[in-house]
Amino acid sequence: PRSGQVDLKNIIFEKAAIATLTVNRPAALNALNREVLEEMARVIREVRHDSSVRVLIVTGAGDRAFVAGADIAAMSKMSAVDGLDFSRLGHRVMESFEDLPIPVIAAVNGFALGGGLELALACDLIVASEKARFGQPEINLGLIPGFGGTQRLPHRIGHNKARELIMTGEMFDAKTALELGLANQVVAPGDLIESARKLAEKLAGKSAVAMRQAKAALRAAFTMEEDAGLRFEQEAFGVAFGSADRVEGTSAFVEKRPPNWQHK
Known part of the structure; x- marks a missing residue:
């Protein structure tokens, strides 16, 4: 289209x-x-x-x-x-x-x-x-x-x-x-x-939520001093951790099945 x-x-x-x-x-x-x-x-x-x-x-x-x-x-x-x-x-x-x-x-x-x-x-x-x-x-x-x-x-x-x-x-x-x-x-x-x-x-095929956080944290490696970047990663990890996709991704791994991402 x-x-x-x-x-x-x-x-x-x-x-x-x-x-x-x-x-x-x-x-x-x-x-x-x-x-x-x-x-x-x-x-x-x-x-x-x-x-x-x-x-x-x-x-x-x-x-x-x-x-x-x-x-x-x-x-x-x-x-x-x-x-x-x-x-x-x-x-x-x-x-x-x-x-x-x-x-x-x-x-x-x-x-x-x-x-x-x-x-x-x-x-x-x-x-x-x-x-x-x-x-x-x-x-x-x-x-x-x-x-x-x-x-x-x-x-x-x-x-x-x-x-x-x-x-x-x-x-x-x-x-x-x-x-x-x-x-x-x-x-x-x-x-x-x-x-x-x-x-x-x-x-x-990856979670859009995790991908967004990965890209933002990688960008921080370019724009921030290392200690600030490391703090940024912790916050971004926390955001990903709070997502439905993280629950699905970790559950799917434990249950040995492919994840069904909701992208939220």
């Missing part, structure tokens, strides 16, 4: 228990401009307020690019004030992906450069095609990553390698992304969406 939003020009949004957001500007290699970012924000709002959506898959249209970056043609005409505004918009959108209570999987089919890598970094898990290419090439434009790359990349792959990639602006392949711990899986191009869906189905 398609979304009821007829005004999405640059995004295809298929709403279901496993929903798919496809950036659809293949002629521009799915580059992110203001309009695309604003449409993404609208889709995320819709997903956020619909508890029937259990997992979100994010991908790019065509076979060449996931998202090849921010729209450089648009950026070349921007003033300094416009540039700052564009960065702020990008940050808001990337944060909205991280703040979703459900898991988000990036299915990276081709180029994930600049804002494209930053979008993948805002997702929980990355499934990459063997044809995927990653990088933060902003330094080559006299810029730096502006949608969170300088903060999220070091957290994902460590400071040493992140410094090298951001300072050289060099691209790296899917195999390297897997070795760096950036990609979770690398699969043949023809298997990409099916592999992402298989992973999504595995996640959708």
Whole structure:
């Protein structure tokens, strides 16, 4: 089923228990401009307020690019004030992906450069095609990553390698992304969406209550000092413990049967 939003020009949004957001500007290699970012924000709002959506898959249209970056043609005409505004918009959108209570999987089919890598970094898990290419090439434009790359990349792959990639602006392949711990899986191009869906189905088979708490606590590991994060985990554990799903999950284990989640 398609979304009821007829005004999405640059995004295809298929709403279901496993929903798919496809950036659809293949002629521009799915580059992110203001309009695309604003449409993404609208889709995320819709997903956020619909508890029937259990997992979100994010991908790019065509076979060449996931998202090849921010729209450089648009950026070349921007003033300094416009540039700052564009960065702020990008940050808001990337944060909205991280703040979703459900898991988000990036299915990276081709180029994930600049804002494209930053979008993948805002997702929980990355499934990459063997044809995927990653990088933060902003330094080559006299810029730096502006949608969170300088903060999220070091957290994902460590400071040493992140410094090298951001300072050289060099691209790296899917195999390297897997070795760096950036990609979770690398699969043949023809298997990409099916592999992402298989992973999504595995996640959708868990308790939505526990998943929400797991994602929130994992996010705390990125945003909080360790002692605060450990306290956050205790509270999140307590919330999960108070759920009907915890009663069902522990009972099912003891009774040696599969759990029947109520997602509450």
